[in-house]
Amino acid sequence: MRRQQIAFFDVDHTISRRATALAFVFVCIRRGYIKPWYLLGAPLLFIAYRLFSVNMEFLYSWSLPVLRGKTRKEMEDVSVEAFNRYIKDRLYPGALREIDKHKENGIRTILATSTPFEAVYPLAQFCGISANDIIATQFAYDGDIFTGKLAGRPVFSSLKSGIIREYVERSGTEIKNCSFYTDSIHDLSLLEVIGHPVAANPDARLRRVALKKGWTIKDFRK
Numbered sequence: 001m002r003r004q005q006i007a008f009f010d011v012d013h014t015i016s017r018r019a020t021a022l023a024f025v026f027v028c029i030r031r032g033y034i035k036p037w038y039l040l041g042a043p044l045l046f047i048a049y050r051l052f053s054v055n056m057e058f059l060y061s062w063s064l065p066v067l068r069g070k071t072r073k074e075m076e077d078v079s080v081e082a083f084n085r086y087i088k089d090r091l092y093p094g095a096l097r098e099i100d101k102h103k104e105n106g107i108r109t110i111l112a113t114s115t116p117f118e119a120v121y122p123l124a125q126f127c128g129i130s131a132n133d134i135i136a137t138q139f140a141y142d143g144d145i146f147t148g149k150l151a152g153r154p155v156f157s158s159l160k161s162g163i164i165r166e167y168v169e170r171s172g173t174e175i176k177n178c179s180f181y182t183d184s185i186h187d188l189s190l191l192e193v194i195g196h197p198v199a200a201n202p203d204a205r206l207r208r209v210a211l212k213k214g215w216t217i218k219d220f221r222k
């Protein structure tokens with residue numbers, strides 16, 4: 001019996017030109033949930049993410065408390081506005097075509113990202129991907145009120161790799177039947193074990209590794 005194939009896609013800079021979490025922050029500022037000075041550190045955080053190792057747990061613990069007390073509905077509304085205002089028109093055409101091709105071929109397609117679930121869900125809906133097919137960082141709620149904390153840890157780097165490997169095992173398939181698309185060197189641990197690694201719009205470090213290992217390199221910008 002042929003085992004199920006699964007295609008995992010990173011989101012920021014793999015499918016979207018703009019960081020989904022940053023778009024979420026922009027809308028929070030527009031709505032007065034976050035003060036504008038919060039963005040002063042954004043360029044430094046972006047450089048750190050692209051060029052160095054980043055402690056995602058520290059970043060979330062530093063940034064999320066400002067949103068404590070917001071309702072789940074408010075967080076979802078921010079995410080929808082962020083997608084429509086900043087993300088929808090900045091999606092890579094090649095990535096959308098690749099996702100559609102997988103779906104047409106009966107290959108299960110899953111978004112796997114360190115971005116919070118709420119911030120990436122509108123993108124998933126746009127791509128025809130269900131909530132059950134999103135692997136993302138989770139906000140913690142007390143009832144319907146955001147606590148300012150995460151439920152668990154950020155889905156990032158080696159933890160992201162472990163979660164996806166467990167997901168594949170639970171699905172009854174094998175890692176060799178799966179593909180993973182990402183732009184980031186931070187996903188190297190998963191790329192090294194997945195059956196079909198794809199460096200999509202890769203950063204400079206990932207491009208060097210992909211060329212050395214003979215991995216597929218794709219430019220989704222066209």
